[in-house]
Amino acid sequence: MSFFVSSAYAQSGAGPQGSDPMVTLLLIGGMFLFMYLFIIRPQRKRQKEHSALVSALSKGDEVVLTSGMLGKVIKVDDNYVVLETGNGIELKFQKVAVHAVLPKGTLKSVDGLKD
Structure with missing residues (x-):
């Protein structure tokens, strides 16, 4: 077991960063802040936009x-x-399957490509 963790760390309880719990709390807090700002908040914004699109x-x-x-x-049901x-x-679909509303006349311009 000593080749995975050095004996000095295992016996003293101190990690490579030292025994300061404040540094560990700051790292964990920073990780949660990062996840909120870059993952959770943009996803909620997209969900709200999609809900508004579907309801309209x-x-x-x-x-x-x-x-x-x-x-x-x-x-519309x-x-x-x-x-x-x-x-x-x-064809009948669930409302949540709607990805986007297109500008008027788009279907006619796409149908023109088939001719």
Whole structure:
């Protein structure tokens, strides 16, 4: 066991940084601050933006789903949205699958690429 941890550290209880608990608390506090500022806060902001986007959906909006499918909203329910994806093709999806609302006329410009 002595080749993993030197005997002096194991017997004295002191680490390489010394025995100051304040340094350890500052490092842990800094780590939590870093995680909050760079991970938790931006994720909450994205969740709020997505919730606002989903709640503002209305009939006639052109949307793209997380799967990449494009469609025009023809019916909005509490948890579901019905999209027209082609000539008379209606598909029902969960609202949370909506990734973004596209500018009006986007579907016509994309359909023009097929010709």
